Amino acid sequence: MSARQVPPVLSPCLLIDLMSWPFFSLSKSPRHVPVSFAMGRVTIQVSGRDDGPMATIWDADILIWAVSRLVAARRRGIPVSPRVQGSMSEVLRFIGRDPAAIRYERLRTALDRLHGTQVTTSLRQTRDGAQGFSWLIAWQERRGELDLILPQWLCDAIGRRGVLTLDPRYFALTGGFERWLYLLVRRHAGRQSDGWAFDLPHLYRKSASRSPYPRFVFEIRRLIAADTLPGYRLRLETDSSNVPVLRFSPDPSKDTYPQEPVDNNVEDS
Structure with missing residues (x-):
């Protein structure tokens, strides 16, 4: 069962791993230079596909919405699924942005960056070693309705309850x-x-x-x-x-x- 059935009132939630390590560009201008990070046992490599720009910390607002959806579903006893559905206007309201036409276009661009960003990390790795994934395996929009497929890496962390709630005013930080x-x-x-x-x-x-x-x-x-x-x-x-x-x-x-x-x-x- 997907998280589409969760009521629209959500508490913002994010994985603790994404709050502690450099997974996103902090610049509003496109970043094409990959992240190559190592500290102790933690290794992280992040880059845009085909030398494209990597996802930004503002793009990650979409992931916060998706994670919050899944956490709310799990608390209602619904199994965590990689698939998250909802409307574009719902996402924009959740992250505190006006649902103007330009916002819809920027949201599509952010979804493209999330889909096009390649991540490899030793965090939560399996016996096969470091895991590689994109923030979005796939996404589709039709008549303002979104259908997202998240990587299993994110879903596994949500299933382990490795999340924290955020102050909603986080979205107002510029x-x-x-x-x-x-x-x-x-x-x-x-x-x-x-x-x-x-x-x-x-x-x-x-x-x-x-x-x-x-x-x-x-x-x-x-x-x-x-x-x-x-x-x-x-x-x-x-x-x-x-x-x-x-x-x-x-x-x-x-x-x-x-x-x-x-x-x-x-x-x-």
Whole structure:
């Protein structure tokens, strides 16, 4: 049974793996340079098919909609299926975009990028080694109705309940770097009163950013000053070796997220 039967009111959800690692371009301009990332046992390679542009973090909003559909279906006892159906207007409303004609065309372009992006990763690998897939195995649109086929890799993670809910105001974040940081903060800080921390050199490597390190530090400082991440507070410290450290923790005074419990059996850490 597909996720088409799920009611339209959904809580945004995303796989924790997609919140911790550099799977998407953070730039609004097309990125053709592949991502080649390695940290410990984690390896990730991402590229566009036939040298085309890879999917962006805004394109991933469609995956958030699809994952949220499947999570809602699973909670109703419906088996997780790679097939997700819904209308284009529903997707646009869910991700907070006006259903104007230009939005429909941009949505089709985003679907093409998701379909054309090739991913190979050691995360959740099988006995055969690293897994390769596209974010969308196939997609079809007819008279405004969408029919998507997701990779089994995503469905397996949803079946294992490896997802977290997101603040709906995530969709209003306009910067790719800002979105990436929110997802990472949401994944690691959760609702722990003490939050979490990363030293900036480690965080820079984890981001797989193409910008030089000083520019990365500048962006971190800018976001700390802007204080725009829903539900979380950022601050910059230094450790005993005088290395800059980004600490982040839930901020109840923002009265946003996290409010609802995370998905079952997921460590909110």
